Amino acid sequence: YTIEQINHMRDVFGTRLRRAEDVFPPVIGVAAHKGGVYKTSVSVHLAQDLALKGLRVLLVEGNDPQGTASMYHGWVPDLHIHAEDTLLPFYLGEKDDVTYAIKPTCWPGLDIIPSCLALHRIETELMGKFDEGKLPTDPHLMLRLAIETVAHDYDVIVIDSAPNLGIGTINVVCAADVLIVPTPAELFDYTSALQFFDMLRDLLKNVDLKGFE
Template sequence: MIEGLFTRSLNVLGSLRGEAKEGVRKGPHFPITRAAELVNRTPAAIRDAEKDGKIPAVERKASGRRIGYSLAEVNHMREVFSTRPWRAPGDPLSVIAVQNFKGGVGKSTVSAHLAQYLAIRGYRVCLIDCDSQGSSTALFGYVPDLDITEDETLYPFFRHAETTSLAYAVRETHWDGLYLIPANLKLYSAEYELAARMARADPTLLNRLGEGITSIGDHFDVIILDPPPALGTISLSVMRAANALLVPVPPTVVDFTSTTSFFAMLYETMAVMADRDMPVDLAWMRILATRADEQKSIQTELLGMMRSLFGETMLRTVLKDSAEIDNASARLMTVYELEKPVTSRETYQRCLTYLNATNAEIETQIRLTWPSHRESLKAIGVL
């Protein structure tokens, strides 16, 4: 019976995939005003560069109107104008774990939208799906157990000591500068295999993911880790590999209670790992209120309490609950990929505003860890 349910469910997901499948996606396009903002130049400067042949002229419709610039074209402009915001060679790779041991808090939603936002901003990003449920993988148009084999996930790297690089699993996405290491159900087996091997021989296997990230780190500015919603060997490996922690928490009593337990387990786990010479070294940690509905009085009260309790550790922006996020997820994509609003333009714009504000705060946290960005941060009043 269970096998039949699984098979039928996969068939439904395969049908939902349809045009959302990664191979037919084109990625975002931007009008010249938005492209100019992203490149940090004026529209006139872009037009002049096109006339001078420094950048290719964008395609136009039969009416003569510009179709819009792809992300790849925007990034090419950044190279021409020397405005690409990459970290300098001496800046540390930013490895962000989006972590909470409770499911349903918006972990994968936050991971995928953050990865795409940073790609739009011009950073080199890799999203590593460490969760066997593959929710982040699905948001890129894949049905994990139809489109992804175990050899394309983290599983071979955890299993085979002779595999020295994660490069085999890194795949391009339809977003220029954004790469993905996908997941499927086989990662569930890795939990038990790692635990058994650690018990028999070597607890330093928890360093394995960090070693893999180091093997590909020179090619990226930011790596985002989407771990399982449980305290297991893969989650411990994620904590060991990360140098930043983002904790999504919906403002409900149940989620707040669960997150309190998460902090207790995290504190105890970090102490044990430090005793075994495997410390968790975080440059920053932030708490993000997700799936918030401020029309509900209890949520408003909880948000106020959380801000008072967590202080500067909590992001100022709240990621509010939105039908646009649900509608995009149903199409195996994110809000950043919707070509037009599914509900109303007001709902869509409001959702984008919250997403961009949240991700901009996280971007600032990332840049604060890069010495090469200090002067530019001073110029905008952050330092």
């Protein structure tokens, strides 16, 4: 059977998983300070597994200009995907929602918001746009706002992130209901994870989440 056929049978028998209409879909962020700890592998395989279970899943490349998750699904950064196809226009206050950036994948039930190299501009331009009064909310809450514009179409949101502690990663942390921090059993990876949790503690002390907890 194909995934489409299995999902059809789930629909016929009423066994397909769905979130309640009055419940906001859970947002799962995958983040770490260090590269090479399988963040994107975790994000991609988690999103694909949830889609296999019949859920409607949106995989978001939150701030990673490498676009590895995009390439996993056949969207090559800077070949198929350019700045206007990513979250960048929304981050910079040029779009009111992110429906323009959603792309299908070969996995039924799994869509992706891809990225490309231009997404690195959020680290240098986001605060400037905020100072100019061009953003609808605080800069660290832009990703959460982006997700809210399309959340009604999905059961679960999964966010992949870049290995840094910049404003993009802070957006991922502030947008997520659940944060997965991949930590291979290696000394440097463990030390990096401790540093990342220190950053999270300081962030949650000093950042105004505007009522979102």
